Amino acid sequence: MLKWIAVAAGVLLLAAGMVPLAIIWIESRQARQAGGMEPHVASAQPARRGAVVVYFSRSGNTALAARHIANRLDADLHALEVPEYALGLRGLAHSALDADARRNDPARLRGIRPRTLDLRPFDTVWLGSPVWFYSPAPPIWAFVEHNRFDGQRVVLFNTYNSNIGDDQIAAFKARVMARGAASFEHRALLRGRMTRQIGPDEMLRRIDADWLAGDAVRAPLTARTPAPAAP
Numbered sequence: 001m002l003k004w005i006a007v008a009a010g011v012l013l014l015a016a017g018m019v020p021l022a023i024i025w026i027e028s029r030q031a032r033q034a035g036g037m038e039p040h041v042a043s044a045q046p047a048r049r050g051a052v053v054v055y056f057s058r059s060g061n062t063a064l065a066a067r068h069i070a071n072r073l074d075a076d077l078h079a080l081e082v083p084e085y086a087l088g089l090r091g092l093a094h095s096a097l098d099a100d101a102r103r104n105d106p107a108r109l110r111g112i113r114p115r116t117l118d119l120r121p122f123d124t125v126w127l128g129s130p131v132w133f134y135s136p137a138p139p140i141w142a143f144v145e146h147n148r149f150d151g152q153r154v155v156l157f158n159t160y161n162s163n164i165g166d167d168q169i170a171a172f173k174a175r176v177m178a179r180g181a182a183s184f185e186h187r188a189l190l191r192g193r194m195t196r197q198i199g200p201d202e203m204l205r206r207i208d209a210d211w212l213a214g215d216a217v218r219a220p221l222t223a224r225t226p227a228p229a230a231p
């Protein structure tokens with residue numbers, strides 16, 4: 001009997017150990033797939049600076065959404081980098097440990113790069129992030145703490161698998177408004193649980209239909225110069 005309990009415990013432990021490995025494998029595959037799609041194309045008219053898109057993304061899905069929005073709105077685009085949250089087991093552990101602890105304590109948010117941006121030329125600031133433990137991920141909270149949005153329209157956009165906390169979005173809105181914003185909107189893209197998620201093409205179709213319907217969307221990306229590769 002003891003032998004079978006030990007075998008069952010061993011099987012359970014093995015299965016538990018496989019979960020993070022499976023997540024890493026899926027995340028890496030998604031990052032490769034989304035990363036190869038739709039590069040950001042810089043505006044041919046730099047004077048037209050109505051919108052800027054600032055985002056954090058770990059496994060590439062929010063990044064793809066951000067590039068698509070920037071291309072459709074002819075907007076500037078900035079990625080927030082946080083090396084501690086890079087793809088892989090260590091980054092996944094940091095993400096999971098930080099997700100809950102840090103958002104309520106700005107002093108404990110990890111460093112983001114860039115920390116500040118000159119957002120003054122823009123009417124609208126789009127802020128993108130995955131959802132971690134029901135809340136926008138810590139880097140986008142950190143960006144709000146270090147920047148101001150005086151008189152601007154701020155649009156938070158999230159990609160997520162299954163659940164977002166309304167209380168977290170309300171708290172995020174309160175921080176954005178406290179940093180000077182004139183208005184706040186929220187867009188969210190439900191991708192579905194890990195084993196049956198929508199693909200990138202469907203993501204982009206839904207963004208066009210559901211997120212950008214009220215904005216002045218630019219024509220398809222022709223005759224524009226590719227942005228220089230990030231350093």
Ligand SMILES: Cc1cc2nc3c(=O)[nH]c(=O)nc-3n(C[C@H](O)[C@H](O)[C@H](O)COP(=O)(O)O)c2cc1C
Nearest residue numbers: 057058059060061062130131132133134161162163
């Ligand atoms: C640490 C961690 C926590 C997560 N928590 C949630 C969650 O609470 N609700 C949810 O729907 N998705 C959750 N997700 C899934 C991500 O929000 C989703 O896969 C997102 O689209 C990833 O965006 P990215 O590829 O831009 O990083 C979590 C992912 C990670 C890594």
